[in-house]
Amino acid sequence: MEATTSYPDINQLTINEYTPGQGIGSHVDTETAFADGLLIITLQSGIVMEFRKVSNHDDNTKKLLYLPQRSLILLSGDARYKWEHMIVSRTTDTVDGVVIPRNVRVSLTLRTALTAPMDGEDALPLPRYETTHFPPYWGQPADTDSNKDLSETSNITRSDLITPSTESKHVHAVYDAIATQWHHTRGKRGVLWPGATQFLENLPPGSIVADVGCGDGKYFSAILGADSYVIGTDISEALLRTASVEKNGGTKPGKAAEGPQYQRLSDDKSALSLNPAVAVADCIHLPIRSGSCDAAICIAVMHHLSTEGRRLRCLSELARVVKVGGLINVQAWALEQEEDSKRKFHGADVLVPFNAQPKYLQACDSNSVKPISNTTNGKGVAQMLSESYDGADFDSKKNLVIFQRYCHMYRQGELEGLVAQIPTLELIESAYEKGNHVVLLKVC
Numbered sequence: 001m002e003a004t005t006s007y008p009d010i011n012q013l014t015i016n017e018y019t020p021g022q023g024i025g026s027h028v029d030t031e032t033a034f035a036d037g038l039l040i041i042t043l044q045s046g047i048v049m050e051f052r053k054v055s056n057h058d059d060n061t062k063k064l065l066y067l068p069q070r071s072l073i074l075l076s077g078d079a080r081y082k083w084e085h086m087i088v089s090r091t092t093d094t095v096d097g098v099v100i101p102r103n104v105r106v107s108l109t110l111r112t113a114l115t116a117p118m119d120g121e122d123a124l125p126l127p128r129y130e131t132t133h134f135p136p137y138w139g140q141p142a143d144t145d146s147n148k149d150l151s152e153t154s155n156i157t158r159s160d161l162i163t164p165s166t167e168s169k170h171v172h173a174v175y176d177a178i179a180t181q182w183h184h185t186r187g188k189r190g191v192l193w194p195g196a197t198q199f200l201e202n203l204p205p206g207s208i209v210a211d212v213g214c215g216d217g218k219y220f221s222a223i224l225g226a227d228s229y230v231i232g233t234d235i236s237e238a239l240l241r242t243a244s245v246e247k248n249g250g251t252k253p254g255k256a257a258e259g260p261q262y263q264r265l266s267d268d269k270s271a272l273s274l275n276p277a278v279a280v281a282d283c284i285h286l287p288i289r290s291g292s293c294d295a296a297i298c299i300a301v302m303h304h305l306s307t308e309g310r311r312l313r314c315l316s317e318l319a320r321v322v323k324v325g326g327l328i329n330v331q332a333w334a335l336e337q338e339e340d341s342k343r344k345f346h347g348a349d350v351l352v353p354f355n356a357q358p359k360y361l362q363a364c365d366s367n368s369v370k371p372i373s374n375t376t377n378g379k380g381v382a383q384m385l386s387e388s389y390d391g392a393d394f395d396s397k398k399n400l401v402i403f404q405r406y407c408h409m410y411r412q413g414e415l416e417g418l419v420a421q422i423p424t425l426e427l428i429e430s431a432y433e434k435g436n437h438v439v440l441l442k443v444c
Contacts, residue, residue, distance in 0.1 A: 005076065007037040007112060009125035014109040018047070020102040023089035028054060031081065032123065035112035038075040042067045045103035048093040049073075051083045066095045069105075155421060156316065160309035161284065169391050170351060170406035171304045172235050175215075177389055178403060179238035181360035183216040192222055195433045196299055199329040199440070200226045207294040210321055212283050212314075213301030217243030220276055228295075231288060233281040240278045284313040288321040296321065296328045300436075302415075303332040303407045306349070311408075311418055319424045319443050327428070328441040335409035337435050348411065351404040358382040361389075361401060415439045 012034075029038060046068040053059055063083075067073055075085070093100050114123035163172070175182065196219065203209065205227035211219055214232035216239050223230040234240050281287050283301055296318050305311045318328050337343050343352075358381045379387075386394035386401045393402040415437050419427050429440040 005037070007035075007039070009035065009112045010037075010039070010110045011126055011128045012111045012113045014111070016107045016109070018087070018105045018107070020091045020104070021089055023087040026050075026052060026084040026086035028081065028084050029111065032117070033114060035114055035123075035125065036076055036080050037112065038080060039110040040067070040073045040075070041108040041110075042069055042071050042073075043106040043108070045069055045105040046071070046093070046100065047087055047102065047105050048095065050086050050088060051079070052086075054082050054084050066093065156309050156313050160307060160313050163282065164306050164310075166306045166406050167304065170404055173390065174354065174403045174405050175236040176238045177361060177392075178354055178356050179216070179236060179242060181356055182239065183242035184360065186216070186218070192219060193299065193331060193433060193436065195431065195438055196297060196329055196331065197222050199295075199297065199327070200228065203228055203295050203327075208292065210286070210288060210293040210296040210318075212286065212296055212298045212318060214243065214278065215239045215300075217276055217278070219297060219299065230276065231293065232276055232278040233283070233286060233288070234278070235280065235282050237280045240280060243276050243278055284310055284317055286317045286321055290320050291323040293322050294326050296326070298328070298330045300331060300333070302330060303409065304405070306406060306408065308418070312421055315418060315422050315425060318441075319422055322443045324443050326443045328425075328443065329438070330415065330441065331433070331436045331438045332410050332415065333407055334432065334435055334437045335411050336432075341435055343435060345409045348409050350407055350409065352407050354403045354405055355395070355398065356392075356401040356403055358385055358399070358401060361385050410437045412437065 046066060049065050049067055051063040051065065053061060065073070091102055093102060113126045115126055117123045200209065200219070200222050203226060207226075207228040209223050209228050209230050211217070211223065211230050211232040214220070214230075214234050215236070217232055220230050220232065220243065232240070232243060279287055283298065283305075298314065298318060302311055302314055305314060315330070318330070322328055333343075335345055335348055337345065380399065382399045382401055383394045383396070386392045389401065389403070391404060393404075394400075395402050412432075416427055416430055416439060419425050419439060419441060424443055426442045426444045427439060428442050431438040431440075
């Protein structure tokens with residue numbers, strides 16, 4: 001069939017993964033948000049999509065359409081606006097009398113996202129940004145080939161967009177490797193910094209909070225418990241996969257949670273905590289629209305950035321995604337530690353060891369893992385694992401795998417000095433809390 005209509009302004013791709021039994025409710029994609037012409041590509045497993053007329057819910061007429069794997073469907077005209085579409089939640093579909101088990105399905109939905117209509121004018125397709133650089137710089141116009149600075153801060157250069165090997169090896173790869181143990185020993189305990197929780201509790205209800213460098217999402221319950229919404233980003237996919245908060249702090253329904261108060265979520269918020277909005281993203285490349293968040297937190301992240309330009313870039317990105325007047329809370333390790341602290345640092349840039357137990361490493365998946373030899377040569381599991389991870393050492397006395405995390409320890413006043421270089425940030429307050437320097441910022 002010859003195509004008679006084209007959709008040259010498609011500017012959005014949504015990728016969803018559906019496990020057997022999952023479906024989607026009956027709906028019409030928001031007319032004011034998306035133009036005519038929705039393209040849906042089905043991969044891996046076929047599915048039956050159900051269509052019902054929008055105009056008359058008393059009319060039980062429905063149409064069932066089987067979308068086989070590697071198929072494409074176009075919803076345009078009446079199919080776009082006058083018929084709702086849905087996928088019933090079940091584990092099988094019946095097609096021509098044959099029962100077909102569902103497998104994992106991946107859908108690619110291509111749409112034309114629209115601007116908000118202004119003063120009676122028609123909505124227009126959102127502008128498309130293109131770049132020849134990788135990683136792409138989110139939120140900038142397509143002038144990446146010019147010699148302009150990336151922001152108003154002249155100390156940020158294009159080289160700051162490229163992850164240094166120090167961070168790749170001693171931050172990103174380490175957290176991918178230790179994610180399971182990190183969540184087990186830290187996230188599940190629900191230990192949050194009091195200043196961060198107070199900051200979240202003081203936000204107006206309904207606030208959209210960007211948790212930049214969210215890790216295993218241990219602050220999600222505090223955000224949701226304060227009647228706000230969270231968008232979490234982290235460079236470690238392994239940590240993000242642990243980011244769901246167990247209902248009622250991990251207890252059975254109806255039983256009081258044993259954890260801290262901010263870990264106890266009401267039933268109406270538990271669904272949000274079980275399916276958090278998260279994305280794999282570097283803190284200097286945030287895939288969040290400018291000015292779309294009411295507030296942001298960046299806890300224990302900036303001490304993993306190895307250059308001043310990247311630290312400035314992180315602050316600049318936080319300022320970009322938060323609306324004017326919005327607040328940002330940043331915390332990072334301090335060089336100045338209390339006398340009774342177990343952490344003592346002899347310089348600003350250090351490698352901090354993390355003692356990993358082999359039982360957690362066996363279950364993790366990291367790109368930095370090298371194949372383990374089939375020949376043990378008398379070596380134990382911990383020693384073989386230490387040899388399989390790039391940069392890891394073996395502690396023979398404790399039978400542990402030792403990873404080294406890069407950290408930059410901030411001197412008093414250093415964070416404030418960085419903030420002063422970002423024209424769109426105003427320092428509201430600075431503090432010291434349990435070995436951390438804290439700055440409270442306002443976007444101006």
